[in-house]
Amino acid sequence: MENPYYQQHFIEIAQIKNDQQLFYLLELTEKLSHLRTEHSKELTDLLRGFTVAVMFYQASTRTYGSFVSAAGGLGANVIAVQDMTYSSSVSKGENLEDSSMTAANSWLADILVQRHPNDESSEISVAKLDTHSSNTRVINAGSGKKEHPTQALLDANTIFNRFGRLDNLHVAMVGDMANGRTVKSLSGLLATVGQGNKLTFVSPDELRMPPENIQALLGKVELSEFESFEDCADADVYYWTRVQREWFTDKNIYEKVKDRFILTPELAATFSPHAIFMHPLPRLNEISEAIDTDPRAVYLEEQMASGPHTRMALIAAILLENPFIALEKLGHIK
Ligand code: NCD
Numbered sequence: 358m359e360n361p362y363y364q365q366h367f368i369e370i371a372q373i374k375n376d377q378q379l380f381y382l383l384e385l386t387e388k389l390s391h392l393r394t395e396h397s398k399e400l401t402d403l404l405r406g407f408t409v410a411v412m413f414y415q416a417s418t419r420t421y422g423s424f425v426s427a428a429g430g431l432g433a434n435v436i437a438v439q440d441m442t443y444s445s446s447v448s449k450g451e452n453l454e455d456s457s458m459t460a461a462n463s464w465l466a467d468i469l470v471q472r473h474p475n476d477e478s479s480e481i482s483v484a485k486l487d488t489h490s491s492n493t494r495v496i497n498a499g500s501g502k503k504e505h506p507t508q509a510l511l512d513a514n515t516i517f518n519r520f521g522r523l524d525n526l527h528v529a530m531v532g533d534m535a536n537g538r539t540v541k542s543l544s545g546l547l548a549t550v551g552q553g554n555k556l557t558f559v560s561p562d563e564l565r566m567p568p569e570n571i572q573a574l575l576g577k578v579e580l581s582e583f584e585s586f587e588d589c590a591d592a593d594v595y596y597w598t599r600v601q602r603e604w605f606t607d608k609n610i611y612e613k614v615k616d617r618f619i620l621t622p623e624l625a626a627t628f629s630p631h632a633i634f635m636h637p638l639p640r641l642n643e644i645s646e647a648i649d650t651d652p653r654a655v656y657l658e659e660q661m662a663s664g665p666h667t668r669m670a671l672i673a674a675i676l677l678e679n680p681f682i683a684l685e686k687l688g689h690i691k
Contacts, residue, residue: 358377358381360381360674360677360678360679360680361374361378361381362381362382362671362674362675363674363675363677363678364492364494364675365494365675366479366483366494366495366496367494367495367496367497367506367507367671367675368479368480368483368495368496368497368500368504368506369479369497369504369506369542370504370506370509370542370543370545370546370549371545371549372506373546373549373550374549375549375550376523376550376551379510379513379523379546379550381674382510382667382670382671382674383513383514383517383667383670385670385673385674385680385681386514386663386666386667386669386670388681388684389431389666389669389670389673389684390662390666390669392684393430393665393666393669399687399688400430400431400432400687401430401431401432402432402687403431403432403673403677403680403683403684403687404428404431404432404433404672404673404676404677405432405433407433407434407467407468407676408433408434408435408436408464408465408466408467408468409424409428409433409434409435409436409466409467409468409470409672410435410436410437410460410464410466410468410469410470410493411424411425411428411435411436411437411438411439411470411498412437412438412441412445412456412457412460412469412470412471412472413438413439413440413441413471413472413498414441414442414447414453414471414472414473414474414478415472415473415474415499417439417472417498417499418638418639419638419661419664420472420498420499420507420508420664421437421439421472421498423664423665423668424437424470424496424498424665424668425437426665427665427666427668427669427672428468428470428668428669428672430665430669431669431672431673433467433672433676436460436464436466441456446459453473453475453478453481453482453485454481454482454485457469457471457481457482457485457486457493457495458485458486458489458491460493461486461489461491461492461493462491466493467492467493467494467676468493468494468495468496468672468675468676469482469486469493469494469495469496470495470496470498471495471496471497471498471500472497472498472499472500473499473500473501474501475500475501476500476501476502476503476504477500477501477503478497478500478501479495479497479500479504482495483495494675496671496672496675499538500538501538502535502536502537502538502541502601502604503538503541504538504541504542505538505539505541505542505637506542506546507667507668507671508538508539508542508543508637509539509542509543509545509546510546510667510668510671511660511663511664511666511667511668512539512543512546512596512635512637512660512663513543513546513547513550514663514666514667515633515635515655515659515660515663516528516594516633516635518659518663519633519655519659520593522551523547523550523551523554524551524552524553524554525551525552525553525554526547526551526554526555526593526594527554527555527556527557527591527592527593527594528543528544528547528554528555528556528557528592528593528594528596529556529557529558529559529586529589529592529594529595529596530543530544530556530557530558530559530596530598531559531560531595531596531597531598531618531620532559532560532564532597532598532599532600532618532643533560533564533598533599533600533601534558534560534564534565534566534567534570534598535560535563535564535565535566535567536564536600536601536604536605537598537599537601539598539637540558540566540596540598541566541570543596544556544566544570544574544578545570545573545574547578548573548574548577548578549577551578553579554578554579555578555579555580555581556574556578556579556580556581557580557581557582557583557588557589557592558580558581558582558583559582559583559584559585559586559589559618560582560584560618561584561613561614561617562584563610563613563614564600564614565582566582586624586627589628590627590628590629591629592628592629592632593629593631593632593633594632594633594635595620595628595632595633595634595635596635596636597618597620597634597635597636597640597643597644597656598636598637598643599636599639599640599641599643600614600615600617600641600643602615615641616642616643618643619642619643619644619645620634620643620644620645620648621645621647621648622645622647622648622651625648625651625653628653630653632653633653633654633655634648634651634653634654634655634656635655635656635660636656636660637656637660638656638661640656644656
């Protein structure tokens, strides 16, 4: 199959049009993750000569560090600024477009990994770079409340590795569907790449999935919305999320809804022993720590480790026309 990611921006999950396109990346993820786990020295030759800029305008622990680790582990030069708002020229008033041009023309970045609070931030950077005929490609590492497409990739990788399929799965997403971007990107991906999936959104009425996201899912998955765990006992995946305090203008509403759904050992006991418990993290108190050692919990292990591995694959697929052949040339795979 031709590499669908080569020299493309990756800014919204709808860019993945079918299961083959996703599996191209998941197959590459598997190969790269093995090599990385073995501390393959040759792997650091794969992207030698390329430069990856990481510009974050919103807080992050995992996404930021895993992109730096992914690009560095493949031998790219990495220039990373974790708090653009305070420690870059943004603090002097520079706009997003000019900072993006800086990544391209001053930092000589082949890829700009960007996280920003504006829903349209990726589109804004892409438009500016394209206007100036830049070859720099943008990866959206989280844009406002709207998209977190690389989180969806790592989540799909985690689910696939556990179940061996992305079809006929019942995924219950719990918490903040209104402000959370991970659930929007993941539900979009599951609706596109899988057959017969069932999605159940469990949230307080104030935090329901926006109508435009629901609209986009209709006809592609079986969909339900509840304010309780009705019809959720048989789910394969419980995807828990944080109530996103930073987006609430009325803190009283936040206080009212923040602890509505907590995954406790008692609640977990009512769920299937074959299910998995996911969370994009950071977790506040919506999953009790007692769950961390439950064999169904993957958020501190497989899911977390999927982050750098899928991001290595995405970066390599954008920069190399045929990353599989490039790996063969390193003498690693047959
Ligand atoms: C998420 C995000 O930034 O959207 N974190 C992450 O990247 N794993 C989820 C969150 O902040 O709650």
